[in-house]
Amino acid sequence: MAYYYPEPSRTFSEYLLVPGYTSPDCIPANVNLRTPLTKFRKGEEEPAISLNIPMVSAIMQSVSGTDLAIALAKEGGISFIYGSQSIEDEAAMVAKVKGYKAGFVVSDSNLRPDNTLADVLALVEEKGHSTIAVTDDGTANGKLLGVVTGRDYRVSRMTTNEKVADFMTPLEKLVTAPDTTSLKVANDIIWDNKLNSLPIIDAEGHLCYFVFRKDYSQHKDNPQEVLDSEKRYLVGAGINTLDYKERVPALVEAGVDVLCIDSSEGYSCWQKMTIDFIREKYGDTVKVGAGNVVDREG
Template structure:
C-alpha cells in the first residue's frame, strides 16, 4: 500500500494570477491551435485543430450533424462506438462526404408526404426548408425544394401533398459535385439563392450549400479539414471488437481513433495499440485512456498511443468514484500526467499530446486545464446542450432541456466501455441519465467560449497555448475565497426584448 501525500484537487480549486499584458496581446493575435497526435519534438503534428475542443465519445453528444458543425468551428468530434460497426462507419462516412461549406442534407422528405407531415418535420428540426427526394433520404434522387414560403398551414390543406407546393428540380439552379465552394457561393449570390443543391450525374443529391453558411465560413475560417478539404472526424473504438471495427472505420475515412474506456491503464489497451501499429504503422492514428497519473501515461505512450486522455470520475454524469472508489481530482491528475508528458518528450524526443476529459463545468475550467498543460479538452455536457446534439429537446417544468445520459448508465448499456468481468451486461451503473439546460446553437456558444479563453490568455500575457502553460501562475482557492466569489446577489430581471 502507498498513500500519496497530496490532496486530490479539482480544476475549481485554482485561480490564475494575471501576468503582464503586452501590446501584442490582442484577441486577433491569440493562437488556440493544438496538436492532436504525437510528433517529434520540434516538428509539426500531423493533425492539428484550430480550436482545442473535441466532443465526447457519447451517444448523447457526437452525431454527424454535431461533428460537421464542430469541424466548421475548428474542433473535432469523436463518433461513439456503442453501436454496430456498420452504423458507426456510416456516421463517419456521412461526415467525410462533406467538404468545407458543403452540408449534409438533414431535413428531407418524400413528394407524397403531406404538408402536415412537412410542418412537423420542420418544427422538430427547427428548419425553414426541406429537400424533396424520391425516397425522403439525404442521397435520394433530387426532385425539388419546399420552404415555409411555399405554403401556409392555414391557407393550404395539411393533407395536401408536398409535391403540390414544392419547387421542382427542373426550374431550380443546381451544381455538380465538382463545384468548388467559391463557385457555389458565386451561384448563390448571382441567382439570389438560399439553398444550392449539389446533384450528381445520376440525379442523386450529394449535399447542399446554404447562403447563411457564407457568413459562418467567413466567421470560422479555420475549419478542421483534411487534404481534400473534407471535414475531419474521429471515432471511438473498444478493446473487444477492434480487429473488425478499426478496419471499417479506416475504410469510412476516420481521421483519428480513440480507445474509449473508463480506465485505460490496462493490458487490453496495450494490445489494441500494438495491433494498430503492427497493422497500419503510423497511417492510422489512435489515442488511449483514460488515466490519472504519470505511470499510466507512460505505459500507453510506450505502447504507441498518439494522445492520452486524462480523467476518471470527474465527468458531470460519471459516478465511477461513487461506485468503485476510483479516480482523482482532475487538476491533480493533469499536473501529474503533464509532468510525465514533458519528461517523456525530453527522454524520447516524442511529444504525446494530453487531452483533459472531465471536470470541466464552466469555460474558465477549460482555461485552468490549459494552464496546467492540457493540449486539448474533450467535452460531453457542454455539447449535449446544443441544437446540433442528437439527444431530444424536452420541456420540463416550463424550461427547455436536452436529454443527457452517461455511457455507463443503463440507458447506454455500454459494456465495451465499462467491462464488468465476463458479464455481457452492466452489473452496476457508472453513469446517470438526466437532463441539461438547453443552450441553443453550437456556433454561438463555441464563439463565446473562444472569446473567453482568448481574454483569459491575454490577461496572463500569452498568445499561444504552450506559452500559456509555461508562463501560467496559479494559486489554490481557499474556502473563504470561494464563498466570496459566490456571494448571493438577486439579479435584476432583464426584458426579453432589448428594445423594451
C-alpha cells in the first residue's frame, strides 16, 4: 500500500555550504579522508576495516572487476566484486586481487626440474609473471630447488625441449631467507643484495613465499593503499540471498575482506536469513553489509 509523506520534499540545490574562516592549518597535508567501512562500538579506537579515501565501487559486472579492485585499493578505496557470475569465477577474482600485492607472496608460478622451456614460456604467458619457482613436486610449497627468471634463458638460442634443471638458477646460488624473517628485514636483504625477488623457505627447505622488490617500490608510489594484516590489497564481494550457503564459504576461502548483500530491497526476511547464516558460521569475523533501505524501520 502506498504511503503519502506530508513533509515538504527537498533537493540538493536547496542546500549551500557557507564558507568558514581559513586558518594556517587549512592545508592539503592536514586533510584526512580516512573513513570507517564497518561499524564499531563506542569507545573502540578503530573499526575492523577503514578506507583511506571514501570511495567504494558498485557491485556491477561493468564496473567492479579485478583491474578496478586493484587500482582502487592502490588509491585507498575498495571494490566489491560482482556476484552475478558463478561462485568459482567470483572466488577466483577475489583470489587474484588478494594475490596481486602482498608483502609475502605465495608463488603461483611453479614447475618441476624435469619440465621444459616450453612449459616455462606457457606459464609466463598464462600467469604474466616472469619469476618461476622450481620445486621438487612443482607446487607452491614444495622443496625449493631453484628459480627461473627471464635472465636464465634466451628463446632464440635454445630449444623448447630443454629441461628446466639445465638452465635454472640452482638453490645454492640463490639468496634466501628463513620463514621467521620480517617484511622489513626481507626488504633490507633485497636491497643489500640487489635482488628482484627473495625466496622465503622453512627449516626443511620448502618454499613458503616470495618477497619482491617491485612491491616495495609500488608501496612507495601508493602510500594511501589499503592492505590487510598480510600486506594484501583489501577487496569486497557481492553475494545474494539464494546461493549464499555455497558462495560465502568460497569467498571467505579466497580471502575476501568484506561482503555485501547485493539487493534492491533490504527490508526482507531473506536478507536476515543470509546474515544469520554468516553470523552462525563465522561469528563477527566475516564483515557483511546489507541493504538497500530507505527508512529507519527498514
